[in-house]
Amino acid sequence: MKYNVIEICAGAGGQALGLHRAGFKHKLAVELDQTAADTLETNFREKLKIDAKVAVGDVADPDVWEPKHYAGDVDLLAGGVPCPPFTIAGKQLGANDERDLFAWAIEQVGIIQPRALLLENVRGLSLPRFAGYRQHVLDQLAEFGYIGEWRLLQASDFGVPQLRPRFVLVAFKPDDAAYFHWPEPQGDAPTVGETLRELMGSRGWKHLDAWVSAANKIGPTIVGGSKKHGGADLGPTRAKRAWAQLGVDALGVANEPPGPDDEFAVGPKLTTEMVELIQGFPGTGAWDFLGKKTSRYRQIGNAFPPRVAEEIGKAIFAALEHTGTPAPRETVEHDPVYKALKNAKGPIRADQMLNAxxxxxDTGEIEKRITMLSADFEINIEVRNNVTRYELGEFKAFTGQDDHGRHEVFLKNRARIS
Known part of the structure; x- marks a missing residue:
């Protein structure tokens, strides 16, 4: 049988392709970017042979779709909500970033009540800076009746020839959670040279063998970028240097592979078809990307590698089928200061904060954690009789509030958000 899935912030279909291969069938996909949505709709129809609806627009806009209309009729809610609020290369604004939809997505679990949840994001969300945010997510899921778990997965462990750590959240109702087991690494990924040999040599480039021999490692993380920046290239300065060591010019994307006698100071640039393979798509023609070159590159670069999505999807499918031996699962504590503040009946002193x-x-640890928490939560601090007390206030993130500041900022920057 095929379980159904609703995918939010679906992009151009990396996760969709992986989940389809794992046995899921899309009921609905929601995507902000029109060209990416066109890519998704075309491939649903022509490659996957399904008639899933693709809704275009702000995923949090009820005029685009209404989560309550799908309540009780969804097996898996999945998505790759925007990464900039958490990325190490950015400002890590978290709940204060108008692009942050992670907390909003969690609220939809309470509305839709799917059997399972899958959300993926960048490694930055796994850092201590966001421990309180993660704890809030797990606690909110628990209130909805789910057991959630985070795991940092390396795409290269699943045959993807690049460094691409992804921080993944899954959640299930207790009966299904007992049967979930994270996918195991599958061995070494192929090198960039091995992966691209056929495409790089398709026009008879005479230096192909030497290039393949030098491109003998997996590549840096492909960065799709955003509409706020210029044309397509393969990432920030450090990534460009790493690509150069593999004989790849990362200062742009080529229109075609090198010709027979082409010479390069650094090496050839990659074509969008080559980037597809580095991203773990199954091969040229397996998934059609619409739009101009820069748009195609961004769609590919921002995708969740299909191979990783497939392996996680298979593990989720097996859990829904109750395959294998069940094992007890429980919510793991990420931030004891957050938990102490949340469980308190009112303002509490530092010496009243306890671990599990x-x-x-430790007092120093408490102060450090309070500083981090205050970025995503209102923290009320009062001093009475020379004693400092702390109280957890409102979560600053957008969770669906009509009066949240996210709306104004989002509309102002709508054309530059991707």
């Missing part, structure tokens, strides 16, 4: 074992927390 009931031991007092």
């Amino acid at each position: 074992d009931g031991e007092p927390l």
Whole structure:
């Protein structure tokens, strides 16, 4: 059988392709960018042979889709919500970034009540800066009746020839959660040279063998970029240097592979078809990307590698089928300071904050965590009789509020958000 899935912030279909191969069938996909949505709709129809609806627009706009209309009729809610709020290369604004939809997505679990949840994001979300944010997510899921778990997965462990760590959240109702097991690494990924040999040599480039021999590692993480920046290239300065060591010119994307006698100071640039293979798409022609070259590159570069999505999808499918041996699962604590503040009946002193074992927390650690928490939560601090007390206030993130500041900023920057 095929379980159904609703995918939010679907992009051009990396996750969709992987989930389809794992046995899921899309009921609906929602995507902001029109060209990416056109790519998705075309491939649903022509490659996957399904008639899934693709809704275009702000995923949080009820005029685009209404989550409540799907309540109780969804097996898997999945998505790759925007990365900039958490990326190490950015400002890590988290809940204060108008592009942050992670907390909003969690709220939809309570509305739709799917059997399972899959959300992926960048490695930055796994850092201590966002421990309180992660704890809030897990606690909110628990209130909805789900057990959630985070895991940092390396795309290169699943045959993808690049460094691409992705921070993945899955959640299930308890009966299904017991059967979920994270996919195991599958061995070394092929090198850039091995992956691109056929395409790079398709026009008879005479230096192909030497280039393949030098491109003997997996590549840096492909960066799709955003509409706020210029044309397509393969990432920030550090990534460009790493690509140069593999004999790849990362200062743009080529229109075609090198010709027979082409010479390069650094090496050839990659074509969008080559970037598809580096991103883990199954091969030229397996998935059609619409639009001009820069748009195609961004669609590919921002995708969740299909191979990784497929392996996670298979693990989720097996859990829904209750395949294998069940094992108890429980929510893991990420931020004891957040938990202490949340569980308190009012303002509490530092010496009243305890860890999971009931031991007092280190004062220096408490101060550091309070500073981090205050970026995503209102923290009320009061001093009485020379004693400081702390109280957890409102979560700053957008969770669906009509009066949230996200709306004004989002509309102002709408044309530059991708």
